[in-house]
Amino acid sequence: MAISMALSFNRFGSAIWAIVLRELRAQYGDRKLGFFWAFSQPVAYIFVVSVAMAAVRGERTSELTGDFAPFVTLGLLNLNLFSAIEGSVRNAVSGNKGLLSFPRIKVLDLYISKMVVEVAINLIVFSALMLIFVILGHVPPPKDPIRFFLPMSCAIISGFSFGVINSVVSSLYKTWNNIFTVAVRINFFTAGLFFLARDMPPEIQQALYFQPLLHTAEEIRSAWYPDFESQFVDMRVPVWTSAALLLFALLLERVLRGKVLSKL
Template structure:
């Protein structure tokens, strides 16, 4: 390698780091407001959803599909789902959100993408930690949380979310109509990701089709990590990581090839 190129590479690395840091600070100020109230709302929203679902379903059912505690059962489904939904949605809007800043040579589309991914990853990890900790220490859950299994579930959700986010980041900018189409297509996802029930209770042939939903595996892995008696043999981390990395590679390839055209359109 030519030694003369090294300083240029280092300068570009530091420039990207500074750009990402600035974009993260901008994200904090604009997304959650300049006070703590906005950030608290990011935590209160999933907590409120779990409380509401617990109250509704406890009226109609004696016990959840696994275990005896409704709150932890729905938390193991809702937390990874919202984890995916937040990161995929925010990264998908990275170019649209930062388009004025991308006119500057010092800021690239990758800086904007990574900044949104990092900020929302940290936020959602804090949300997951607080929700699980509060439920575990305030209620009788009869669960045995396995940290490595929980981390694996969130890692699966992260890779899949980044893949979907990268693809939609290109598609939303190149084809504005796709954003509305995606919103319609995405609505049933809440009902077919095994948040309210477990995969094992779904009859055939629907069980076969549900298997191809990566979020079913993400949520199944999360429940395996809390309930020692739940086998979850259908869970395939390799499938989720494979789908996520393929989508991420294709999305970034399109963004790299066409991002200048998208910015000038």
């Protein structure tokens, strides 16, 4: 039993490692500017949102702690961990069905590898950006970095779970991707990318209580900024939501795996 578990774990580790390196090479290996492209999208995003915020608020800095850019960067890290992982995991099987011909590669390996790649890229990119902001003096160093772990884990697990659910559902119902892509845009406005919960009217705050990504964004910012401690955060919301989503996603995947594979 122990030997079989060890062999299984060894197979799992080798498969994940092989797919992750293959994926990184496919995404960045052959491009002339390689990893630069990983930075280009979030930097452009941060620039546009920061400029838009400054224009709307009529001043260059947020009342929180300084420039808008690091404020937006932390919000985008939270949102991107969810959306980049969801998108990548969603296409993990349909885009790599050839890999399933290898008996050592299982469907879950594809999902997990995609998540690992996205987590690694996002953490490297956003850590580098925040480091630059700290060095340039646009933001103080983080207050309590260990507190990042829980909200980021919730965003990652939620993204992964939605990715798996969407992968399964969209392989059976092709139009599902279009519906989800439209529906998920609400996150852009509700996940705290460019606002704090306390800035919202009480009625809106009550509605936003059910947006787990706003809790994780507020927790990440509370962990970073020395003078900010969100009163809105209730980490039970993202923790229970992500746990329930993960359970549902894994069950759905297991139950419908045969149908999904035969549709490939």
